[in-house]
Amino acid sequence: xxxxxxPPSEGGGFLPxxxxxxxxxxxxxxxxxxxxxxxxxxxxxxxxYTFTRMFKRKITRQYPEQKxxxxxxxxxxxxxxxxxxxxxxxVACGLCEFVCPPRAIDIVPGEIDNEIERAPKEFVIDMLxxxxxxxxxEVCPEEAIVMSKDYELVGxxxxxxxxxxxxxxxxxxxxxxxxxFVRKTYRRWDENAEIAPPPSGVFRDPAWAGRERPNExx
Amino acid sequence: xxxxxxEIITTHDLNDLHAEHLELSMGPQHxxxxxxxxxKLRLDGERVIHADPIVGYLHRGKEKHAEHCTYxxxxxxxxRLDYLQPLANEVGFALTVETLAGIDVPLRAxxxxxxxxxxxxxxxxxxxxxxxxxxxxxxxxxxxxxRERESLFDILDKLTGLRTNQEYIRLGGVGADLDAEVIRELxxxxxxxxxxxxxxxxxxxxxxxxxxxxxxxxxxxxxxxxDLGVTGPCxxxxxVGVDLRRARPYLLYSELDFEIPVGTEGDAxxxxxxxxxxxxxxxxxxxxxxxxxxxxxxxxxxxKDVLPPKGRVYTSMEEMIHQFKIVTEWCPPPGxxxxxTEAANGELGYYLVSTGGRSAYKLKIRAPSFVNLQSLxxxxxxxxxxxxxxxxxxxxxxxxxxxx
Numbered sequence: 001x002x003x004x005x006x007p008p009s010e011g012g013g014f015l016p017x018x019x020x021x022x023x024x025x026x027x028x029x030x031x032x033x034x035x036x037x038x039x040x041x042x043x044x045x046x047x048x049y050t051f052t053r054m055f056k057r058k059i060t061r062q063y064p065e066q067k068x069x070x071x072x073x074x075x076x077x078x079x080x081x082x083x084x085x086x087x088x089x090x091v092a093c094g095l096c097e098f099v100c101p102p103r104a105i106d107i108v109p110g111e112i113d114n115e116i117e118r119a120p121k122e123f124v125i126d127m128l129x130x131x132x133x134x135x136x137x138e139v140c141p142e143e144a145i146v147m148s149k150d151y152e153l154v155g156x157x158x159x160x161x162x163x164x165x166x167x168x169x170x171x172x173x174x175x176x177x178x179x180x181f182v183r184k185t186y187r188r189w190d191e192n193a194e195i196a197p198p199p200s201g202v203f204r205d206p207a208w209a210g211r212e213r214p215n216e217x218x
Numbered sequence: 219x220x221x222x223x224x225e226i227i228t229t230h231d232l233n234d235l236h237a238e239h240l241e242l243s244m245g246p247q248h249x250x251x252x253x254x255x256x257x258k259l260r261l262d263g264e265r266v267i268h269a270d271p272i273v274g275y276l277h278r279g280k281e282k283h284a285e286h287c288t289y290x291x292x293x294x295x296x297x298r299l300d301y302l303q304p305l306a307n308e309v310g311f312a313l314t315v316e317t318l319a320g321i322d323v324p325l326r327a328x329x330x331x332x333x334x335x336x337x338x339x340x341x342x343x344x345x346x347x348x349x350x351x352x353x354x355x356x357x358x359x360x361x362x363x364x365r366e367r368e369s370l371f372d373i374l375d376k377l378t379g380l381r382t383n384q385e386y387i388r389l390g391g392v393g394a395d396l397d398a399e400v401i402r403e404l405x406x407x408x409x410x411x412x413x414x415x416x417x418x419x420x421x422x423x424x425x426x427x428x429x430x431x432x433x434x435x436x437x438x439x440x441x442x443x444x445d446l447g448v449t450g451p452c453x454x455x456x457x458v459g460v461d462l463r464r465a466r467p468y469l470l471y472s473e474l475d476f477e478i479p480v481g482t483e484g485d486a487x488x489x490x491x492x493x494x495x496x497x498x499x500x501x502x503x504x505x506x507x508x509x510x511x512x513x514x515x516x517x518x519x520x521x522k523d524v525l526p527p528k529g530r531v532y533t534s535m536e537e538m539i540h541q542f543k544i545v546t547e548w549c550p551p552p553g554x555x556x557x558x559t560e561a562a563n564g565e566l567g568y569y570l571v572s573t574g575g576r577s578a579y580k581l582k583i584r585a586p587s588f589v590n591l592q593s594l595x596x597x598x599x600x601x602x603x604x605x606x607x608x609x610x611x612x613x614x615x616x617x618x619x620x621x622x
Contacts, residue, residue, distance in 0.1 A: 027479045027491040032429055042424045049417065050358050059365055073394065075379035099545050101291040133294050133385035138393075139545045141531050141538055147379065185394045186528035 070149040072181035075132040078125060079148040080168040081175060088169060089144035092120040096136035096145055104129035105136065123168060127153055127161045137182060146178045239267065242603075246275045250353050250607045253617030257594075261603055269598050269606075271591055276621035284581035288548065289315050290389065292578075297383040299566075299585065300619040302345050303338035305378075306561050308387035313468060314557040314568040315389055319550035321523050326514040327391035332469040333507045334386070335559070336500040337374070337404075340411070341367050342562035343493050343500075346614050347418050350490065353611035354431050359421045366414050373403045389548075390524040391517030401508060408504050415497050422490070432487035436597035436609030439484060446596075447589045450564025451492045452613060456484030462560035476503050486612035523548065549576045563587050563614065583622055587615035 035041040061068070070076060081089045092109035110121030136145050148170065155161050172179065245256040254275035260268035280299070284292050296311045297304035309331050316323060323331075348363030371381045377400045378384035378393065386393045422428050438448075440456040453460060459480040463471040479495035481488030518524050521537075525544055530537040552574040558567035564586030571580040590613055597609045 027481055027488065027495050029482055029488065029491060032424065032426060036424045036426055036429075039426045042420075042426070046358070046421050046425070049421065059369065071376055073376055073379045093542075095542060095545055099288075099291065101287065101294045131294055131383070131385070132380060134379060134393075135290065135385070138525065139541065141541055143528070143532075183528065186525075 068151065070151065072177040074147070074149055074151075075134050076148040076150045077127055077132065077153065078130060078134075078136055078145055078168075079150075079170045079175070080123060080165070081144050081146060081172055081179070082169045084172075086169075088120060088123065088165065089142050090120050090123060091116055091118045091142055091144070092123075093118075093141065095139045095141065099135045099139050101133060101135065102129040102131055104131075120165065123165050125163050125168060127163055128158065138186065143179065143182065146175055146182060148175065148178065244606070246272075250610060252349070252610065252615065255591075255610075255615075255617055255620075257606070259603070259606070264602050264604070266598050266601055266603055266606060269595050271594050273588070273591065273617075273620050276617045278622065280622045281581050281583060284578045286577060288545075288576050289550070289578070290545075290548075292581075293387060294383065294385050297385060298618055299583065299622065300342070300561060300563065300587065300616045301382065302342040302616060303562050304383050305334045305386055306338040306342075306559070307566065308385075309335055309469075310557065310559040310561070310566050311568055312387045312389060313559065314555055314570050315550060317557050318553055318555045318570060318572060319389070319523060321390045321518055321520060323391055323518055324515045325512040327516050327518070328469050329507055329512050330392050330396055330516060331387070332471065332474070333396075333404075333504055333511075334392075335469070336503045336507075337370065339500045339562045340497060340504075341370055343497050344370075346493055347422070347497075350611040350614065351422055351428070353607050354428055356422060356425065356428055359418055362414070362417065362421070366411070370407060373400060373407060376400050376403070388517060388524070390520060391515070395516045396511065401511065404504070405508050408501055408508060411501050412498065415494065415501075419494060423494075429487065431605075431608050432490055432612065433485065434483075435486040435601065435605045436489075436612055437483065437485040438593055438596055442596055443484065443593060446593045448564070448593050449589065450560070450562070450586050451496060452489055452590050452593065453564065454479065455481035455488035455492045457482055462558055462565055466558065468557070468559060470507075474503050474506055476500075486608050489612040547576055549574055558584070561586055563616065563619070564590060585619040585622060587617075587619040588622075591615045591620055 083089055090107075092107050094107055094109070097103075097105045097107045104126045106122070106124040106126075107120050108122040109118055111117055112119045132147065134147050137147055153161065240261040242259045242261055243256060244259055245251040246254040248255075251257065256272040256275065258268075258270040258272060259266055278298075280295050283295055287295075293308050293311065296307040299307045312331075315321075344363045344367045348360040348367075351357075351359040351363075374384065375381050377396060378386040438446075438456060440458050443453050443456045444458065448456075449460070449462075457480055459478050461478045462468075463476075464478060476499045479492050479499065481492050521540060523544070526537040526540050531541050550572050552572055554569070554571045556567055556569045558565045560566075565584065566586055567584035569580075569582040569584065570578055573579045594609060594613060597613070598606045601609070
C-alpha cells in the first residue's frame with residue numbers, strides 16, 4: 001500500500017482536482033471462498049462467537065437497581081449553592097440567564113439589606129428545557145450555580161419540573177466534589193490564580209477593603 | 219355474455235395492465251429510512267422505476283437560529299446536526315469562528331480536538347456497522363457495535379460530563395483537560411479495538427447473505443458522484459481518493475500518519491469496506507495522538523476572546539468585567555469564512571458571514587448527508603425494491619443533519 005500524497009493547496013485553490021487527486025490504497029475486495037459460499041462455516045463461526053459471549057463479562061447495567069455512579073465531571077441538573085447561613089450565593093447578575101442556550105433560567109432580582117445588596121427574589125430553572133451544558137456554571141462569577149449529580153427527573157405534571165429557589169438550593173457540603181472540580185477546571189491558564197472559593201463579601205479588591213462604597217451617597 | 223374477467227382482458231390488453239405502476243410512499247415513519255425520510259417510489263412490479271426522496275420533516279431552522287444567538291450558544295445546536303458525532307460538528311464550527319476571529323488554539327487543545335474528531339468518526343462508523351448490518355438482516359452485530367460504542371461513551375462521559383451532545387468545545391480550546399485516568403482508559407479502549415473490528419468483519423464480510431445483499435447494489439460511478447457533490451466514504455468508495463484531512467489539512471492532520479482507503483466499484487459493499495477500513499485508520503490516528511499528547515494549555519490564553527480564569531474573576535475587577543463582556547458582547551470582526559472539515563459522512567462545511575455583531579449575519583451549513591442523499595435516486599432507480607433498504611443503509615445519511 002502506498003501513502004497518499006497531495007500537493008499542498010495553493011492560496012486560491014480550493015480542492016485538488018478530483019480524480020487526479022491522490023494515489024491511495026484500495027480496499028481489499030474479494031470473492032467469497034468455497035466455505036463462505038457454502039454458508040455453513042461462517043454461520044457456525046458467528047454462532048460460536050455469539051455463544052461464547054454468554055460467558056464473558058456482562059456489560060449491561062441493570063439500571064434501576066444498579067445506579068450509575070457519577071464522577072465529579074458529570075453534568076447533572078444544575079442547582080444553586082447556598083452560603084453557610086442558608087441564603088443563596090447568587091447575586092442575581094443574570095449572566096447565566098443570558099448565556100443559557102435553551103433559555104431555561106428565569107431570574108427576578110431583588111434587593112436585600114446587607115453589603116451584597118442583591119439577591120434573587122425568584123430563581124427558576126425549567127428542567128424540561130435544561131440541556132445540562134454547564135455554560136451557566138462556567139460563566140457564573142460567584143460559583144453560585146453548579147451541576148449536581150442528579151440525573152433522574154420524575155414528575156406528574158409540567159409544573160413539577162419548574163424548580164424554584166427552595167428546590168434548587170443545596171449545601172456546599174453536598175456539592176463538594178463538583179465545587180472542587182470546577183475550581184480545578186476553570187482555573188485554566190493562570191498559574192498564579194487563587195483557587196479559593198469566592199469570598200462572600202462584596203469588595204474583593206483589597207484596595208477597597210474597609211472604605212466607603214463608590215456609589216454611596218448618589 | 220362475457221364475464222367481468224373477460225371484459226377486463228378485452229378492454230385492457232396485457233401491455234396496458236403491465237404499465238400500471240404502483241405508487242408507494244416509503245417513510246417518513248419507516249424504520250429503515252434512518253429517521254424521517256420519505257421516499258416516493260413508483261414501482262413496476264418489483265422494479266423501482268422512479269424514486270423521489272422528500273426531506274424536511276425534521277427541519278428545525280438551525281441556520282436561522284444562528285442569527286439570533288451568540289456564537290457560544292450555537293454550539294449546542296451544532297451537536298444536534300449529526301447526532302452520531304456531536305463533537306465533530308462542534309469542532310467544525312469552532313474552527314470556523316476561530317478562523318474569522320483569529321484566535322490561536324494551543325497545541326494541546328488541537329491535539330485533543332483531533333483525537334475527539336477521530337473518536338467521533340469511530341462512534342459514527344460503529345453505528346453504521348450496527349444499524350447497517352441490522353437493515354440488511356444481521357441482527358447480532360448490532361449489539362456488539364453498540365457495546366463498543368457504549369464503552370467509548372462511558373469514557374467520554376468522564377471527560378465531558380455527558381454521554382451524547384457533549385457541549386465540550388469552546389472557542390479557543392476545549393472545556394476541560396484530558397486527565398491521566400481518561401487517557402489511560404482511552405489507550406486501553408483503542409488497544410482493544412482492532413480485535414473488535416476483526417470480529418465485526420468475521421460476522422459480516424464473509425457472510426453470504428450480507429455479501430450478496432450488498433454486492434453490486436446501489437452502484438454509482440465516480441463521475442456521477444462528483445457531479446452530485448457526494449463526499450466522504452461514499453465518494454471514496456467510487457475510487458476518488460479525496461479526503462479533506464489530506465486535501466486541506468486542519469488541526470494536526472498534516473502531521474499524522476494515516477491512509478485513505480479507496481474503493482473500486484462504488485457499490486454498497488465498497489462503502490461498507492471503506493468504512494471498516496476507516497475504523498482501522500482512525501484507530502491508528504488515535505493511537506498516535508495518545509502516545510504523546512503535547513503538553514500545554516487546553517484553552518487559549520486570550521483575555522479578549524476566552525473567559526478569564528475563575529481565580530482572577532473572583533478577585534479582580536478587570537477580569538470580572540471581561541467575564542461579563544465576553545459572555546454578552548463577544549463579536550468577531552466583520553468578514554466571511556468557509557471552513558470545511560471531514561466529518562464521518564463527508565465534507566461538513568460552515569459558511570459564516572459576520573457583520574461584526576455578536577451573532578452571525580448568516581450561517582450556511584454544508585451538511586454532507588444532505589448532499590449525499592441526492593445520490594440515492596440514481597442508486598435505487600432501476601433496481602429491485604428490496605435493495606432500496608441496502609442502498610439507504612450504505613449511504614448512511616443522518617436526518618438531523620439533512621434537514622437542519
